[in-house]
Structures are given as C-alpha cells and as structure tokens.
Amino acid sequence: MRLFPANAIAIASNGCGDQLVFIRTAHAFNPAVYLWSHESGELSKVADDFAQLSTC
Known part of the structure; x- marks a missing residue:
C-alpha cells in the first residue's frame, strides 16, 4: 500500500483500498475528482467535478 496523499480528502471507496x-491546492479543494490507487499511489482524474460523476 502506498501513502495516501497529504493534500487529499477521500469521498468514496471501492472497498478494495x-x-x-x-485534491487541495493552496487554500481550497480543486473541484476535479481523482481516483487514488492504493497499489501504485497514482492519481487519475476521473471527472472535472463531482456532478460529472453521474454521467461517467
């Protein structure tokens, strides 16, 4: 398992890690939603904002 990014806040899990x-930048959270992989530690952008998740 890779270290969870210090500037991130989790909003959902897939049950597997x-x-x-x-992601927080400067004084606010970026509206984009990212998938953090617990195996690689990589972040992948999955939506420009939370509302877009329902159309993915």
Whole structure:
C-alpha cells in the first residue's frame, strides 16, 4: 500500500483500498475528482467535478 496523499480528502471507496478524492491546492479543494490507487499511489482524474460523476 502506498501513502495516501497529504493534500487529499477521500469521498468514496471501492472497498478494495482505492479511493475517490478531492485534491487541495493552496487554500481550497480543486473541484476535479481523482481516483487514488492504493497499489501504485497514482492519481487519475476521473471527472472535472463531482456532478460529472453521474454521467461517467
């Protein structure tokens, strides 16, 4: 398992360790939603904002 990003907040999990997250930049969270992989530690953008998740 890779270290969870210090500037991220988890908003959902797939039950296997991966998380959907928001990333904090400066003084606010970016509206984009990312998938954090617990195996690789990589972040992949999955939506430009939370509302877009329902159309993926």
